[in-house]
Structures are given as structure tokens and as C-alpha cells.
Amino acid sequence: xxxxPRLRRLLAQLREADPRGAIRKKRRALRMRHLxxxxxxxxxxxxxxxxxxxxxxxxxxxxxxxxxxGELAPAVPASQWSARLHPTRADVEFHVSPQGRxxxxxxxRPLKKHGRARDMKVPQYIASFDGGGADAYExxxxxxxxxxxxxxxxxxxxxFRRWGTNGAATHATVAWMRALIRLRVRQxxxxxxxxxxxxxxxxxxxxxxxxxxxxxxLLLQAKGRWASDIGQIYSRMTRRAQLAASExxxxxxxxxxxxxxxxxxxxx
Numbered sequence: 001x002x003x004x005p006r007l008r009r010l011l012a013q014l015r016e017a018d019p020r021g022a023i024r025k026k027r028r029a030l031r032m033r034h035l036x037x038x039x040x041x042x043x044x045x046x047x048x049x050x051x052x053x054x055x056x057x058x059x060x061x062x063x064x065x066x067x068x069x070g071e072l073a074p075a076v077p078a079s080q081w082s083a084r085l086h087p088t089r090a091d092v093e094f095h096v097s098p099q100g101r102x103x104x105x106x107x108x109r110p111l112k113k114h115g116r117a118r119d120m121k122v123p124q125y126i127a128s129f130d131g132g133g134a135d136a137y138e139x140x141x142x143x144x145x146x147x148x149x150x151x152x153x154x155x156x157x158x159x160f161r162r163w164g165t166n167g168a169a170t171h172a173t174v175a176w177m178r179a180l181i182r183l184r185v186r187q188x189x190x191x192x193x194x195x196x197x198x199x200x201x202x203x204x205x206x207x208x209x210x211x212x213x214x215x216x217x218l219l220l221q222a223k224g225r226w227a228s229d230i231g232q233i234y235s236r237m238t239r240r241a242q243l244a245a246s247e248x249x250x251x252x253x254x255x256x257x258x259x260x261x262x263x264x265x266x267x268x
Contacts, residue, residue: 026265028195029204030181032134032252034188035060039133042187050147051163055180057139058160058172061106062201064136064249065124066209066224068111069198072160073172081171084119085109087159089149091121092140102128103243104137106159110225122225125242129250136246174198208252209245219245 038045038056045056062072069075074086091107107121128137149157158171181200182193190196206224209215220226222237223245257264 026195026258027197027199027203028258029207029256030059030063030185030196030200031204031256032063032208032249034185034204035063035134036132037188038184042184045133045184048142048146050161050169053139053142053146054160054162054172056133057136057143058177059181059184059201060134060136060139061126062177063134063205063208064126064246065106065108066202066205067108068202069174069177070111071108071225073174073177073198075174078170081158083156086171087121088155089144089153089157089159090155091159092144094141102137103246104128104140106140108225112227123242124223125239125246127243127246129247134250205249207256208249211252211254212248214248215245 044052046052058072061067062069072087074081076086087106087108093105093107095103095105097103104126106124106126108124109119109121113120126136126140129135131138143160147161160172161169162172162176163169178198181196181198185196186193202224206220209223210220219241223242258266
């Protein structure tokens with residue numbers, strides 16, 4: 001039976017209103033400390049090859065900007081990949097502040113938006129850190145250094161790429177990102193990689209950001225591109241606030257309850 005767009009929206013709202021819908025399949029957080037451990041303990045992560053720098057930069061940037069898998073790794077076939085909608089190399093800008101502090105901007109189109117906002121890319125600010133495994137700025141720098149593309153191809157080249165068995169490069173996909181995350185947690189020694197998924201970087205970034213205890217709900221919602229109440233319509237995100245959030249995440253400490261209590265699954 002054909003369903004109209006209005007009916008689909010109604011059914012989606014009913015599912016969201018279902019109290020049982022708050023309990024989802026367990027997904028663990030890929031956090032800053034996991035990224036640091038991968039960098040320190042897994043030699044292939046540090047290789048200066050196109051495949052290695054794309055893989056690590058995808059995970060670090062997804063963690064740092066609280067990205068949904070499909071925002072950085074679109075779940076579309078190569079024939080449907082679009083430079084207008086999906087992230088490209090031209091969507092990254094590198095800057096140095098008057099005080100000499102390097103930073104980067106990634107222009108990202110949020111998923112789950114409607115109307116004109118659906119086609120708009122918004123800036124995500126990334127401060128430089130220590131050059132280690134969780135430094136998203138350094139990961140992007142390595143990406144551009146070890147997987148360079150010509151200037152005239154920047155606007156048509158996917159931001160993150162993967163290589164198939166035939167040696168051809170295509171855009172990173174959600175399925176590939178999910179498989180990569182599960183490979184990495186296996187390399188860290190976790191027994192059940194299926195507890196991690198394409199949202200694990202987003203969950204980990206949000207956990208690290210809020211664990212600082214210095215983040216307002218407005219900043220978290222704005223940085224993560226979540227829907228919010230009408231107050232957010234009047235509030236404007238500033239560059240200083242985004243860079244402050246970027247720097248706060250590097251101060252994350254503490255373990256989340258799902259790690260301390262293996263049988264516990266937090267309502268999502």
C-alpha cells in the first residue's frame with residue numbers, strides 16, 4: 001500500500017511517542033581514551049598511507065564534531081554521492097588565530113533536517129590539541145598531507161575515502177565506518193564488537209563533552225545538531241563557543257555507566 005508523506009510522518013511521531021521506543025539496542029561509546037589507545041597501541045593506525053589516514057581521521061572527526069555516521073560517511077551508492085550534499089575536501093578550512101592557535105572548520109550538512117535547512121552545510125570548529133591520537137585537527141592535517149588531491153578536484157572529492165579490492169577510491173560509507181569501528185575495538189581487546197556501531201563516535205563525543213561538567217544543554221544541542229526547543233531559535237552559536245567546546249572535550253575524564261555496569265543499557 002502506498003503511504004503518503006503525511007502518513008509517514010504521523011507513523012514516525014507515534015513510534016517516537018511509544019515509551020518502549022526509548023530502549024534501543026546497546027551501543028557503546030567510542031571515546032577520546034579509545035582513540036588515544038588506538039594511536040599508541042595499533043601501529044597500522046599511524047601509517048602515513050592514504051587508507052590509514054582516511055580511516056583514523058574519519059573516526060576522530062566523527063567523535064569530535066558529534067557526527068552521525070551518515071553525515072561524514074553518507075549511506076548512498078557511489079552513483080548518488082553529491083558534492084552539494086555530502087562532505088568534500090573543499091569543506092575543510094585551516095586557520096591560525098591572531099594568537100597563533102591553529103584550528104580547522106568542517107562544513108557539514110546535518111541529517112534529519114527539513115525544508116531549506118536540509119541543504120545547508122554548517123560550520124564545525126576544531127581546535128588543535130597535542131598532535132596525538134585524539135587530535136582532530138592533526139588528523140585532518142595528516143589526511144591532506146598523505147592523501148592529497150589536486151586543487152581543482154577538492155570540491156568534487158569526498159572528504160573521507162576508502163579503497164575497494166579493485167584499488168579504486170570511493171566515498172566512505174556508513175557500513176564501512178561501522179565495520180572500521182568494530183575492527184578497531186577488536187584490536188583494543190573488547191570481546192563483543194557488535195556493541196559498537198556507526199553512532200559510537202557521536203555517543204563518545206557527547207559523553208566526553210558533557211563529562212567536563214561545563215557545557216550547557218544549548219551548546220551540546222547546537223554542537224551535536226540535535227532538535228531543541230524554541231529557545232535555540234533565538235540563540236546564535238558563536239565561533240568562540242564552538243572552539244571552547246572543542247577544547248573542553250580534550251579535558252574529558254571518567255568512565256560511563258555502561259562500561260562500569262556491563263548489564264546496564266541507558267535509554268536513548
